[in-house]
Amino acid sequence: MRTSELFVPTLREDPGEAEVPSHRLMLRAGMIRKVAAGIYTYLPLGLRVIRKIEQIIREELLRAGAQELLMPILSPAELWRETGRWDFYGKELFRCRDRHDREFCLGPTHEEVVTDLFRREVRSYRQLPLTVFQIQTKFRDEIRPRFGLMRAREFIMKDAYSFDAEMTGAAKSYQAMYDAYHRIFERTGLRFRAVEADTGLIGGTSSHEFMVLADTGEELIVYDPHGTYAANVERAEVPPPTEISIEPLQPLQKVHTPGAKTVEEVCALLGATPDRLVKTLLYTTDRGTVVAVLIRGDHQANEIKIKRYLGVHDLALADAETVQAITHAPPGFAGPIGLSHVRILADHAIRAMRNMIVGANEADAHYINANWDRDFQVEAFADFRQARAGDPTPDRTGTLHCARGIEVGHVFMLGTKYSEKMGATFLDAHGSEHFVIMGCYGIGVGRTVAAAVEQNHDDKGIIWPIPIAPFHVHLLPVTPSDAIAHLTETLYHDLQRAGIDVLWDDRDERAGVKFNDADLLGIPYQIILGDKGLAQGTVDLKERKTGRIEKLSPSSLISSLVDKLSMGAKA
RNA sequence: CGGGGCGUGGCGCAGCCCGGUAGCGCACCUGCUUUGGGAGCAGGAUGUCGGAGGUUCAAAUCCUCUCGCCCCGACCA
Numbered sequence: 277m278r279t280s281e282l283f284v285p286t287l288r289e290d291p292g293e294a295e296v297p298s299h300r301l302m303l304r305a306g307m308i309r310k311v312a313a314g315i316y317t318y319l320p321l322g323l324r325v326i327r328k329i330e331q332i333i334r335e336e337l338l339r340a341g342a343q344e345l346l347m348p349i350l351s352p353a354e355l356w357r358e359t360g361r362w363d364f365y366g367k368e369l370f371r372c373r374d375r376h377d378r379e380f381c382l383g384p385t386h387e388e389v390v391t392d393l394f395r396r397e398v399r400s401y402r403q404l405p406l407t408v409f410q411i412q413t414k415f416r417d418e419i420r421p422r423f424g425l426m427r428a429r430e431f432i433m434k435d436a437y438s439f440d441a442e443m444t445g446a447a448k449s450y451q452a453m454y455d456a457y458h459r460i461f462e463r464t465g466l467r468f469r470a471v472e473a474d475t476g477l478i479g480g481t482s483s484h485e486f487m488v489l490a491d492t493g494e495e496l497i498v499y500d501p502h503g504t505y506a507a508n509v510e511r512a513e514v515p516p517p518t519e520i521s522i523e524p525l526q527p528l529q530k531v532h533t534p535g536a537k538t539v540e541e542v543c544a545l546l547g548a549t550p551d552r553l554v555k556t557l558l559y560t561t562d563r564g565t566v567v568a569v570l571i572r573g574d575h576q577a578n579e580i581k582i583k584r585y586l587g588v589h590d591l592a593l594a595d596a597e598t599v600q601a602i603t604h605a606p607p608g609f610a611g612p613i614g615l616s617h618v619r620i621l622a623d624h625a626i627r628a629m630r631n632m633i634v635g636a637n638e639a640d641a642h643y644i645n646a647n648w649d650r651d652f653q654v655e656a657f658a659d660f661r662q663a664r665a666g667d668p669t670p671d672r673t674g675t676l677h678c679a680r681g682i683e684v685g686h687v688f689m690l691g692t693k694y695s696e697k698m699g700a701t702f703l704d705a706h707g708s709e710h711f712v713i714m715g716c717y718g719i720g721v722g723r724t725v726a727a728a729v730e731q732n733h734d735d736k737g738i739i740w741p742i743p744i745a746p747f748h749v750h751l752l753p754v755t756p757s758d759a760i761a762h763l764t765e766t767l768y769h770d771l772q773r774a775g776i777d778v779l780w781d782d783r784d785e786r787a788g789v790k791f792n793d794a795d796l797l798g799i800p801y802q803i804i805l806g807d808k809g810l811a812q813g814t815v816d817l818k819e820r821k822t823g824r825i826e827k828l829s830p831s832s833l834i835s836s837l838v839d840k841l842s843m844g845a846k847a
Numbered sequence: 848c849g850g851g852g853c854g855u856g857g858c859g860c861a862g863c864c865c866g867g868u869a870g871c872g873c874a875c876c877u878g879c880u881u882u883g884g885g886a887g888c889a890g891g892a893u894g895u896c897g898g899a900g901g902u903u904c905a906a907a908u909c910c911u912c913u914c915g916c917c918c919c920g921a922c923c924a
Contacts, residue, residue, distance in 0.1 A: 287874095786882055787885095
């Protein structure tokens with residue numbers, strides 16, 4: 277392809293609307309343009325990358341035995357009412373009506389539609405197992421779309437659904453998708469990690485997220501670099517401490533702590549370290565009750581774990597009035613001693629502590645040398661805090677490290693949640709009816725593109741991994757002589773004949789413009805053709821990633837490139 | 848939905864406080880020169896100043912409403 281024939285409107289300056297690197301660079305490189313908040317047009321270059329990722333996904337899923345189909349974007353309200361999600365999904369579900377005033381929504385996901393298909397068409401265990409997938413545009417009316425393709429309202433997603441007769445089969449289907457996802461992300465050339473994910477209130481069964489590692493990622497993950505354990509921090513279990521404090525119990529004492537509301541302020545005032553202090557967090561649940569959760573001063577509460585323990589949907593830190601009403605003190609001085617009419621839960625770490633510092637439920641006062649059991653009662657000790665670097669793995673064989681990631685894939689065992697609600701059943705060998713066991717599996721295609729840029733860029737532009745690069749090679753003639761024109765033309769055809777995707781910058785631009793645009797677009801290899809090299813019978817082959825330049829004769833160039841590209845594609 | 852910010856030529860911005868009829872850089876068009884890291888000179892085209900209403904002799908500028916967008920938070924698997 278010649279640049280003069282390719283619609284790539286590059287921008288010299290950073291667009292004002294973009295903050296994060298992927299968004300900024302994709303706009304500048306002429307890959308995407310915004311149509312409305314969270315809604316984008318994919319320009320030719322952006323679409324090429326999307327198509328490459330889609331193709332890898334398609335090949336691996338077909339290889340894993342899944343079948344491709346395509347469901348509609350619009351789906352009728354009655355299907356969503358059957359599962360209760362017409363109401364439950366909330367404002368994210370984009371609703372509309374047709375001319376007959378029938379209600380529809382734009383599909384944010386397709387469990388309802390695919391389950392409906394299943395129950396109409398599948399009768400017998402002999403038709404199972406079945407896994408289907410589609411690559412299609414989804415719509416979720418996000419409260420706040422942001423970061424370009426990272427969190428868009430309209431986005432391309434691959435979603436797959438598995439149907440099995442038994443749990444063992446369902447586990448196999450799940451594993452097949454998990455393995456396929458591994459191959460898919462390996463093939464993209466991105467650094468990623470599969471992590472255990474939270475299953476939400478549905479609970480129970482398996483869920484894994486595939487995270488592209490990037491410092492700018494929205495998700496925090498923990499992993500054992502020497503083992504197999506890896507989890508989303510929301511999910512990561514923290515084992516109870518093994519070392520219990522054996523300090524002698526000191527007498528409880530109230531101390532004056534004027535204005536010290538935060539852990540830092542109290543510590544500074546009392547000359548203590550945060551791990552001697554206990555935060556008393558008051559939460560309001562969706563049932564209107566208030567619960568106190570004790571967390572060590574240097575730890576962070578994990579609200580998902582608290583929610584799961586309590587079995588509630590919503591949990592929010594109590595507002596100032598509630599805190600005042602419960603503790604009879606302004607926020608910042610809550611403590612477990614003398615707290616009544618409130619359940620008191622504590623993180624495991626509290627059990628190991630003695631002589632701790634707690635709020636005194638009184639303005640400007642804390643207790644020192646507080647001890648559970650002696651000074652206050654705890655209803656239950658459990659895992660309520662967020663894991664952090666340095667914590668042991670759940671089996672205590674390793675130590676956790678932290679990393680940031682971008683969630684690009686999610687595999688989820690659904691069980692019979694949808695099949696029960698929608699009556700999706702089959703007959704087994706004995707003629708008895710069962711609900712089909714389902715799994716669902718998503719990959720955000722657009723988000724994968726954004727994550728790739730987020731992970732692979734420098735101050736000049738994008739650095740595409742070879743397998744998803746829009747082109748393999750960027751041909752850059754930089755001097756306007758006839759000899760160079762001739763050589764370029766020859767090379768262009770030879771490269772194409774060798775099966776290499778080549779972009780030829782045939783614009784009448786100065787060298788600097790071409791170099792800068794080439795670095796911005798991030799095609800893995802640049803071939804620089806100029807009179808300077810030609811005088812010595814060489815052309816420059818520059819690797820975008822390292823900036824390293826090799827001087828090669830035009831004749832050896834192609835075989836050298838073919839080698840590099842095939843190695844890079846495997847890597 | 849709460850908080851903050853921004854809408855001025857294709858892009859990035861100044862002008863707004865203190866009202867006087869719109870400017871800079873880049874990009875674009877023409878010509879000449881130039882050509883290995885975003886060229887030079889000369890000439891040229893491009894604006895309902897997001898929209899509506901109001902105040903005023905006069906509004907990009909002041910007031911009211913409204914729409915859109917960005918950021919933080921809440922929210923979301």
